[in-house]
Amino acid sequence: MAPIVDLSRENRPEESKAPSHSTTAIASTSPPSPPADDLPDIVDIVMEMAQAPCEPQNAPPLPAHLEGLAERARDYVEAASSANTRRAYAADWKHFCAWARRQHLDVLPPDPQVVGLYITACASGKVTGDKKPNAVSTIERRLSSITWNFSQRGQPLDRKDRHIATVLAGIRNTHASPPRQKEAILxxxxxxxxxxxxxxxxxxxxxxxxxxxxxxxxxxxxxxxxxxxxxxxxxxxxxxxxxxxxxxxxxxxxxxxxxxxxxxxxxxxxxxxxxxxxxxxxxxxxxxxxxxxxxxxxxxxxxxxxxxxxxxxxxxxxxxxxxxxxxxxxxxxxxxxxxxxxxxxxxxxxxxxxxxxxxxxxxxxxxxxxxxxxxxxxxxxxxxxxxxxx
CATH class of the missing domain: 1.10.443.10 (Intergrase catalytic core)
Known part of the structure; x- marks a missing residue:
């Protein structure tokens, strides 16, 4: 695949060659198997519960004596946010994964250039499969959802990276419109x-x-x-x-x-x-x-x-x-x-x-x-x- 364009248009020697991406939707390396007497960390349990459809389902099964604890952890994960918020996060992550798959780009590990290209596609209304360009508020929500999903997988995304922050600033300046507030019932x-x-x-x-x-x-x-x-x-x-x-x-x-x-x-x-x-x-x-x-x-x-x-x-x-x-x-x-x-x-x-x-x-x-x-x-x-x- 052709290298990804540097969105900042700066000619920096150390960044002149963008990382190459495989043609598979997602690339992931399996961690080495822990010793038999090494219990999984609770964070790993929560990550397993939050796996999305675009991630490989190759995690080792959970020990039987931790099933009850994992079930309780699931309850706490659900209580951390509202059902509407979780649905929005899941829908936006699925939207991002589908776009990346069509472009033959990797979702993991997080790449600010890939995310910058994605929000550009959302703003232009092209490639994402949407009928029309996304509103600025929708793009900001999608970016928040993607950031949250990356963090839940233990791989944080740097939203301050110039490939994201500068592009988002340009989108706001170009496409932002006055907020459409609902009428107040007096x-x-x-x-x-x-x-x-x-x-x-x-x-x-x-x-x-x-x-x-x-x-x-x-x-x-x-x-x-x-x-x-x-x-x-x-x-x-x-x-x-x-x-x-x-x-x-x-x-x-x-x-x-x-x-x-x-x-x-x-x-x-x-x-x-x-x-x-x-x-x-x-x-x-x-x-x-x-x-x-x-x-x-x-x-x-x-x-x-x-x-x-x-x-x-x-x-x-x-x-x-x-x-x-x-x-x-x-x-x-x-x-x-x-x-x-x-x-x-x-x-x-x-x-x-x-x-x-x-x-x-x-x-x-x-x-x-x-x-x-x-x-x-x-x-x-x-x-x-x-x-x-x-």
Whole structure:
């Protein structure tokens, strides 16, 4: 195969000849077999669990007495990141491996030049098999996924290498576009959306509770459906609620650990998230396990399994359209404007309190991140044109 082009275009003698790559998809050398009495390191066990389809399956079998420990390690590996994150990492790694295989390039060991060529292909929309060029945010996510996968295999990738860092900087300068943020559901929008739900059905009561709890808590859609009725009730739960006199205390297991969210009672029972949750629990007869579940049997029965987080996004989109939110836009544009994140952005934009309280509610580590969620809140509040005398 022809040598890989030096992406920096620098003529350095020590780098004038790029490393050659075999025509096989992946090249790997098997480590020497350890002595019979040498137990495998726990890191090797985790690496074996994380093997991707493009890696050779030639690792020695695990000793029988370590199977239980390996199973526990798998649980910890899964707990280290969310299911959505793991799916994204796996999909991006598969995408990278497929591209490298078509180009007759090796994936292992990590080569910054190969990764630089890959992100170039993603930006150009060629060779990767994608229908159109990837957005800058997609390329950055793919690069993060590749870096994580390399690190899990004990072979870290240097993202600061000029073949990656310089190319990525150029991609950002050339293709970056303003962020496309979802529309915030403001308080008046939410009230109109609630009116589109049937209070006489279990599904309507459940959806009211989900919208109000998600809005007042500034919760992500995965956090809404991941809640249990009480502590330590399910294996897949990501938190639980505790109903108190003054409101609901929500315990959440997020990206950076556990945090608590206080959701106070509203000024009216019709819009109070606490009343909505209590009504749902009582009439749906939910006393244990997942808080929000599927409603079956023509809306007369409640299933045992947890709702998928996509249901939150569909609920927000459906009720926003039914309530006529942003009626100044076409129906197609409106459908693209709303998602589960609209509730989270809505609280940040609607709550007229000190910014630090909003930051705490959303679980942000910086005020700058919180400001990104505050759609339209401070627009034209201060008019510097008039203040300057014009």
């Amino acid at each position: 308080t008046e929008d939410l009230i109109a959306m609630l009116e589109t739900l049937d209070r006489g059905t279990l599904r309507g009561l459940r959806d009211r509770a989900m919208l109000l709890l998600g809005f007042a808590g500034g919760l992500r859609r995965s956090e809404i459906v991941g809640l249990d009725v009480a502590r330590d009730q399910t294996q897949d739960g990501r938190g639980w609620i505790e109903v108190l006199d003054k409101g609901v205390l929500v315990a959440l297991r997020g990206k950076t650990g556990w945090r608590e969210v206080e959701i106070g009672r509203g000024s009216s029972d019709a819009t109070c998230p606490v009343v909505a949750v209590q009504t749902w629990l009582k009439l749906a007869r939910v006393g244990h396990g997942p808080l929000f579940r599927r409603v079956t049997g023509n809306g007369k029965a409640v299933a045992a399994e947890r709702l998928n987080d996509q249901e939150v996004a569909r609920l927000v989109k459906r009720t926003a359209l039914a309530a006529g939110v942003r009626g100044d836009l076409s129906e197609g544009d409106r459908a693209e404007k709303f998602s589960g994140h609209s509730l989270r952005a809505g609280l940040a934009s609607s709550a007229e309190v000190d910014e630090r309280y909003v930051q705490k509610q959303l679980g942000h580590t910086s005020a700058e991140m919180t400001r990104r969620y505050q759609r339209r809140r401070d627009r034209f509040r201060v008019n510097l044109t008039r203040a300057s005398g014009l």
